[in-house]
Amino acid sequence: MEAINFNDFTPMERYEIIKEFLIKMRQANSMPSAQRFFEHYLRKFYKPPDKVVNDIAYCQRAMKTYLLIHQTIVRVFGEQEDAVSTHLPPEITEYLSLLFFQDPVIKNSYLHELEEILYEVNAECQYMLLRLQDDIDRFCLAFSEQELKPDDEVINDIVSGAIVPLVVSVKVSLEPYFVSVRPTEQELMRKYFITSDVSAPQLRLHAYTTTVVKESRLNLQAALARTRTPQVDKAERPKEEFMQSVGLITHMEKQRINLSQELRQTGPKQYSLPPKKQKAPPQPK
Structure with missing residues (x-):
């Protein structure tokens, strides 16, 4: 035989x-x-169906991408919040806190959205795995009718040998057949970190603020790249190097852009520091 x-x-x-x-x-x-x-x-x-294997690998890639973006959002918000509390002049700290860091709604809404999508992708992946299991059962029908069961290790070797190379190979492009199309990592980064331009509010701050805003526009892409790379222990960095490494300047611009959807709905909001208290003019006697 x-x-x-x-x-x-x-x-x-x-x-x-x-x-x-x-x-x-x-x-x-x-x-x-x-x-x-x-x-x-x-x-x-036995050869697993190509389209089923393709979609399982596609879902696995999508879940990895969404998890990466989820972790990036958590890390960026956490690092910038910590940096703002320690490394900026008081007037800049107050400005940024007013804009972003005292309001966790944006971050939580992003994370909740990503988690919901992860559940959807996982459900689609589980459905495709059930289809694969049905195909294996049909292939083994003659044996199962004689009370012979397939060896689990053999099945795992066959399935993983077909799926894993597609998941890990960056050179192989996958398009879904039966599951939903998902955005790429670059598209998600643009969605959560770079959206339409929003003009910076005009504030009467120290001259350093103007420099901050200009540098933020130039360094946005570099800061996003730094969020995806391992960082050296903060204690080993000088203050200036640490501020640059976490993209502090860029984060102000990045967070402002993240608010674009809300701004489009409610109209541009002008943020400013509370006016300084002025001495009351002397009352005429």
Whole structure:
């Protein structure tokens, strides 16, 4: 039987040939040999459906991407909040806190949205895995009717050998067949960190503020790249190097852009520091 090339037969012909063979093996009390043939048959002739494998790998890639963006948002908000509280002049700290860091609604809404999408992608992936399991069951039907079960390790080897290379290979482009199309990492970065331009509010701050805003526009892309790279321990950095490494200047611009959707709905909001208290003019006697 091991010399037969079952690829030359239709699924129904395979079923009939294997069924007759297994009946004879049971009558000869040679089921251990039948089990070994079962493993050989699986490894040599079972090929998972290409479209199902494609979509499982596509879902796995999408989940990795959404998890990466989720972690990036948590890290960026946390790092910038910590940096603002420690490394900026008081007037800049007050300005940024007024704009962003005292309001966790934006960050939480982003994270909640990503988590909901992760549930959806995982559900689609589980559905495709069920379709793959059904295909395996049909392939093994003649054996299961004779109370022979496929070896789990053999099945895992076959399935992982088909799916894992597609998940990890950056050179292989995947397009979904049965599941939803998901945005790429670059598209998600643009969605959550770079959207339409929003003009900076005009504030009467120290001259340093103007420099901050100009530098933020120039350094936005570099700061986004830094958020995806491992960072050195903060204690080992000078203050200036640390501020640059976490993209502090860029984050102000980035967070302002993240508010663009809300601004489009409610109109541009002008933020400013509370006016300084002025001495009251002397009352005429």
